[in-house]
Amino acid sequence: MASKAFSLFLFTVLLLPLLSHGASRDTNNKKSSPFDFLKHLEGCHKGDNVSGIKFLKSYLEQFGYLNHSHSVMQNHTNDDDFDEPLESALKTYQLNFHLSTTGILDAKTISNMMMPRCGVADIINGRGGATIKIKKHDHNHGSFHTISHYAFFPGNPKWPVSKYNLTYGFLTGTTDRAMLPVAQPFRTWAANTHFTFSRAEDDTMADLQIGFKSRDHGDRFPFNGPGGLLAHAFPPTDGRLHYDANDQWSVGAVPGQFDLETAALHEIGHLLGLHYSNVQGAIMWPHISQGMTKGLDKDDIDGIKALYNV
Template sequence: MLIQWQLLANGRVSVWMTSLDPKFPYTGIQLMQGKEGVKTLTYIMHVWPRVEWKTPPIILLKWNTDGSSMGQPGKSGIGALANSDNKKSSPFDFLKHLQGCHKGDKLKGIHKLKTYLEHFGYLNNKNKSQANNDDFDDLLESALKTYQLNYHLKVTGTLDSKTVSKMMMPRCGVPDIINGNTRMTSGKKNQRHSSTSFHTVSHYTFFPGSPKWPPSKYSLTYGFLPQTPSRAMDPVAKALQTWAANTHFRFARVQGYTTADIKIGFYRGNHGDGSSFDGRGGILAHAFAPQDGRFHYDADETWAVGATPGAHDLETVALHEIGHLLGLGHSSVEAAIMFARISSGSTKGLHSGDIQGIRALYNV
């Protein structure tokens, strides 16, 4: 077993393992101290004689049966390692320090709240000086009210505890509002809030313009980015099978990634598609509207097959992102797979609204 590690600038250690023995039947090992039912392989620690831990590490190590790595820095793969004192850290943690702020406040970090809401479509700050300051202004209050309305929170315009809790949940990177239009407020009549229009479309939504695949593309091919972990492929295939069983689409895997209709891979940070990932605990994945076909997982997240504490289920996230690939936007229904937020340690299936959405979009 070849074990390699790299101490990163942010204090994390990137670890990857390569099996040198084809007899190894494992597809992965998770080392989490204090977790019942998980073995602690302390003998591995001797390969890090010069690494000093302030606290005992929580480690996720994975490797493939074919001997290739799962998480080699800078390449497609999955894997994460973090110290136990920051295991709950997230790119969204700044929100905790802003809890309770409201219009008229000037507080360090409010500009990060503006950036968050702008990323997910709730703010369109053409004035960069206004976007980068720490003033809780009228536009921010209006954006926050829109967010609260979309997620069935009490519409106060204040960053209260329930709003903070909702905003801190790991989520899909696709914006809730695109080009100023949202249809997430299901169950409500058409209404207007500030500059954003709300249109009710049952329990499902579409991208602006309702893009979709043509009839000639109801049988779609899919392929994986080279070096995608083999362990991650089956959950994606199962998610595609679930959509196929409930829609008119059919999916077939091909070896040629570049020629596939649907292209799946793991990426880190800024990976060239205009939608950067943010590290562990924030944006989990994203996909694009038809007929783009790109579906990207964040390689820095902790991934698992099935409901695993502290990790996100590959198949559940795939079900969500495939919905985007087929033309669905985000839903305000928490039980729907197209709800933007996905809890760790849990799994989820298709909701009737998800299926109805595809049938309505394609008139089938």
């Protein structure tokens, strides 16, 4: 993805007016993270009542680990009690990210929670993605153990067999300089799938619609400012992909900024039907880091081929 290093560097220099939506570019002062509230909760555990625990509940509910819609839990949505459902939700989160499942908000858990990430929930409608289980032989012990890799959305939504040529378009207000780096990830996915992608002449008629949005933008999944939720996309056959216009975007690995191509490569995976991977090196890992680029992993390719039986 970063093979054209010199040309990408020159392009990045010209990228300042990237978004007409006015993405934040003030890099003189270190921005606070939307997840900074977690810092003063370090060490919290069941039985505690600490100001700000309600925001921890909101975080875990946003990503599917808590569900306060049940009447028995509604009274605890906005309180600061570290109750048993919160402990259970935190343990599930820790298990999902290969952390010690203590149910205690320790430093490593906080560090993981504070990482910028995709806004798609980890657990949807009370269910995680349909994780693929692979049997691997342990030659040292002469046995097999199960390891999980790529996952699909619940119900395995995917594009119809006849719909292999997908069109994409950019929402009004997206500049040419933002469009160019997003085209490359489509070529990358095309090279590793049965899909072909082409730019639609009329973006309103495109199968996949891409744009930059801020805060609450009408799809029930608001962004939360710089360094929090970077982007999100919907599974087939919805076709919407939104970047957070308030984040720092670049082309290539630029310190303190997020690579447009890397984010697009991840979100297109969602558009095609991949949920998350628990392989940290995979593009479908939920977190995207500043100042780095990332390409497809074997796990991503195996996942998309398994979903479409190709």
